[in-house]
Every structure is written in structure tokens, then in C-alpha cells.
Amino acid sequence: MFRFRIRLLSTCVVAVLAFGLHGCAQHTTSGPLSLARQGSFFVGGRNVQSDTLSVLPQYASAGTIAVDQMYVRYQVPSNANRRPITLIHGCCLTGKTWETTPDGRMGWDEYFLRAGHPVYVVDQAWRGRSAGNISVINSTRLGKAPAAQLPPVFAASQESAWAIFRFGPEHPKVFPGMQFPIDAMPEFWKQMVPDWAQTLPTPNPTVPALSELAVKLDGTVLMSHSQSGIYPFQVAALNTKGIAAIVSIEPGACPSPTSDLAPYLKMPILVLWGDYVDLSSRWSPRLKLCREFAAAANKAGGKVENVVLNDLGMPGASHMLMQDLHSHKIADWLLAWIERNK
């Protein structure tokens, strides 16, 4: 125990020398990492038939494919003594969100692992390593379907994402004090992928898959972000079993304060926000709705915290706060919150 503390101290001292106070992590970010086990699997999914899987002679056009499954990569540390954390990325991104930051620092996936949590990183259904269905593209190409039926798949432009992710008020202006590693922006843009979410039903197939995963893990913290911010709440509405806690980071929406709040009274809930929200016409109404949700849920007997990082002395957080320069400091606070609410 004494040696462990010495190691933490030295990591922190080195970090302070190298990066200033922001880099001072409570948990070690160096030295060997011992895993009890790791691997990957899929949850959910269903078979669908199509006769326009291909327009190429070398691949059959008709047959069966599996869609809606959710890819999960997991690691369990040898010293696992805490709840599994399930990390769910947001719009136009994949599980890469939680891995190595664009400027090469340790991602939350490993940081949480080193703190004793098993970590499960998913790719949402139809994103990354989770397959979607492209049949209608070929149907249109073959004249079997009108162009209007093409899926509204979209790619977030770097210019528009700049303001949405609150790197600044508009591209390429930067908010004063903003903590995203702006020099590594080109590496961040490479994380973005096309998003098919608008072609999918509500709730997104990721939601029942997350429920199945939570039940399987028999207790996990569902940690979501942005587009997926609402998912853990939708999972709870489906089935509260297996949800140890919800951490919703800058959700695109919170449940309505006038909705059935019963599912959200059964687990501790944290809604976490970065900086500059009041300067964003996109985000400020969302923060307001989440405050109203928290008040209503707490009035009904729930335990919901709606926290802005500035109020914790951690200003400058962007929407991609898990990649910000002070991401490990934010992670430390999150780990302590999870520990307090276990």
C-alpha cells in the first residue's frame, strides 16, 4: 500500500512538471498494466433478408445479413475491485472516443481500468464494427427504389462540428481557456465516421443491446455521451436490471420532467457538463431541460446530480471532455463520484 502511494505521488509530480496541474492524475498512468482477461463480442442483432445486397457479379445480390448487433470490446484488470463501466460514444464517432486521446495521452478506457474497473467499450449499432444495412443504396442504383428513399446518412463537417463540440463559437475561433488539445485537431477529425442513426427506430437498437449487456454484467455504470446521452435513460425505461448507475455526459436530451420518472428513481444518476454551455444556442436549452429533469426526479425521491465542471473548479472543458487536457482530472472526479454512489 505504501509503495502504491509512492508511485501515485511520483506519477503526479512528473505530470505536474510536464503539464501543469491539469495533468496531475490521482491514478497511475504508467507502468505495466495487468489484465485478468480481455476480448470482444456482439450483443443483440437480427437476421434480415434482402435481394439487393450487391450489384457486383462476384457477390450474390440475395440472401441474409445480420444487423443491429452492438460490438463490445472489454478488458478486466487483475486488480478488479470495482463495478464494470460501459462506455457509449456519441454522434458521428465510435468507441475510439474513449481510447488514446488525439494528442496521444491515455484514454478513459485504460484510465478507468487502472483504477480497478472492468471496462466495456461499445460501437453503437450501425457504426464502426457494428454492421448496418446498405440494401436500399443498391435498390436505388438498380432503379428498384426512388432516390427519396435513400437513407439520410450524414457526416458532420469539421466546420460545423467545431461549434457543436464547443471548441469555439464558430470555426476556427477558439474559446478562451478551452482545454481540448487543439494542436491535435487533425487526428481528432479522423475519429469521425458517417452516422446512420437517423435511419434507425427509436429507441436505437443500441438501447436494447445495452440492456442485455447490463443484465449480463449484473451491474454496470452506463456512461454515455452526447447523442447517446439519453440511451441509459431509455435502457432504464426498458429494464432497470443491471444498471448500477447512470453517468450521462453532455446528453443531447434528458428525459422530460413530466414523463414517467419511476425508472430513474432506482439508481444514482449524474449528468455532467463542460464549459461554454451558456454561449451555445444548441446546448443551453439541453442543460436547462436536464436541470428540470433532475429537480423533478429528486422531488419524486430520485438521486440525480446535474453538475457543471466549472462549479468543481475545472473550467475550459469542451464537449469532448474525455479527451481534454484535463481529462484525467475529470476522470478522477468521476471515479470518486462512482465510488460515492456504489
Place this chain on the structure above:
Amino acid sequence: MFRFRIRLLSTCVVAVLAFGLHGCAQHTTSGPLSLARQGSFFVGGRNVQSDTLSVLPQYASAGTIAVDQMYVRYQVPSNANRRPITLIHGCCLTGKTWETTPDGRMGWDEYFLRAGHPVYVVDQAWRGRSAGNISVINSTRLGKAPAAQLPPVFAASQESAWAIFRFGPEHPKVFPGMQFPIDAMPEFWKQMVPDWAQTLPTPNPTVPALSELAVKLDGTVLMSHSQSGIYPFQVAALNTKGIAAIVSIEPGACPSPTSDLAPYLKMPILVLWGDYVDLSSRWSPRLKLCREFAAAANKAGGKVENVVLNDLGMPGASHMLMQDLHSHKIADWLLAWIERNK
């Protein structure tokens, strides 16, 4: 050293008891795994402009996106004492190919790691966590481009993939003695994703990205499969620097025996095949071409081995041999080949 041997022996004995001889692995598949470091990053990529990134009001239609980058996840074991291995998946699949098998056994990614190799797993450009460009879909939807210009993206049907992957002569017949974990087939089908390769130039953008990675690693074994089987050869034609060896598993093509063979004389090369190739009109000409390539390259002073697993006493291998029931036994042989050819 003595204790290490005891451990290998016991793993092997347990495996024999549980699975028969096929499961007898030379390297340990249990116990804690110690990593020196791990993480992920992108290689390559370029920015492109588009005015049809979105047809949704909430996302701008015009702007810049990054495409052609290659996602790489890596792990370096604490006992790293061998060359890095770069694992490159095939058609309609992602890096998941090399991870946990459909029936839940350890994938080659970790198996090679436990043998002392740093392991780099990629998602090909435009696949998995590596973004493609969907602009033309929206252009067509908006009437700005004709349907004939839609990309020939395709999804391999389970029925057609059955014969292509040589699980049997045709769906759902199974070759006698075939070693793919057939009971876990539904989990395997979930690995398959849409494939945009036919919309990409030759060589695929994955190829220059692999070259950049090989140079960065200053010596890596490029291990490819099926569609990507030809990629390491294309990397060598581009630049032989950083290629310690090529292991091409059931390649869709080998270089032509009448092409410029100079790049392929500079490193050891293995082309590896499973069973039932002669029974497949798709695969038997490919094996023939690779034999001709090997003969021509060896005549020119190269060191190319073209090996069929049956000739090594490992019959029953499917096209997905890295997931077959005897996958660890095959991996042992591959590890020994790499060691012999370092």
C-alpha cells in the same frame, strides 16, 4: 524457466482433456496478461470537401471531412522480445477478425501478444472505425447525381459467404472434418459489415497507410487475409522499408509471376492455405497463381513459401482459419515460422 514450462504443459494438458489435441496450444492462454502499453491511433487520411454531407437541417451540408485514414489498435506486452505483427482483415470484415473467436476462445491478437509480439490490429480504410465518404448518397437523394453513380457498396450474404469461406460446398452443407466452430455461426455473421472496397482506387488507401505504419514500426510482419492478402505485396512494391516479413493468408491474389519481382525478394514471405481449396472454383485458381508466383520469386532469388495446412498435418481449416477450432495450433506453427525467418 522451469516454472514457465510447467505452466505450458498444464495448459496443454487441460486443453487436450477439454478439446482434444486440436486445442493443445504451445503458448499459455490463461493467467494474467501484462502489457507495457496499449492504445489506438490513425495512419494516413486526407481532408475532402463536400456540399452533400447531410440532408438533415440540424447538420450542415457543406464542409470538410477526413477520409482514407486507417484505424490501428495496438498492444505491447511487458515481455516483448519479438517483432511487431500487424493484422489486416479481409472482405466484409473488420479488425474483429483477429479478436475473440465466435465461440469465445482467445483470438490471435492476444495469442501473438502472449508469445512476446507487439500486435497492431487495423480496420481497413472505409471500414469499421475508419471513415468513408457518403456524400454521393446524399447527392443522389437530392437529385444532384444520377442513381447510377451510387457507390457499389456490398454486403456478403451469409448464404454466399458460406461457400466463399469454405465452410462447405454450398449453404448449409458442411465439409467433412471442417474445423470452423459451426455452432457459433450466428456470432460469426455479426462480424460482417458492408464493404466499400469496390469504390476505392487501386491500391486501396489501406496500402500506403500500412507502408507508413511499417516504416514507423521499423520492422513488422504484415499478416493479411483474403481481400487484403495482396496488400503486403502492394506495400512492398511501394516501399520495402519496415517490412520484416509477409504472411499472406489465403490471398485473393498473389503478384503475377511475370511482374517485377524485385520488391518481393527482400523479405521472407509465407502464403498459407487451409483445406478444401481444390473443391472451390473460386479458390483453386488463386492457389495455383500463388504457387506460380512462389516458384518465379524463388527462381529469382527470393524466399517464398506456399504452404497448405494439410501438408503440415492440420487438415480441416476453413478460410477463417484464425477462428477455427485448431486456430492456436496454426498460430503456434506461424509463430515458429516467424521465429525461423526473423
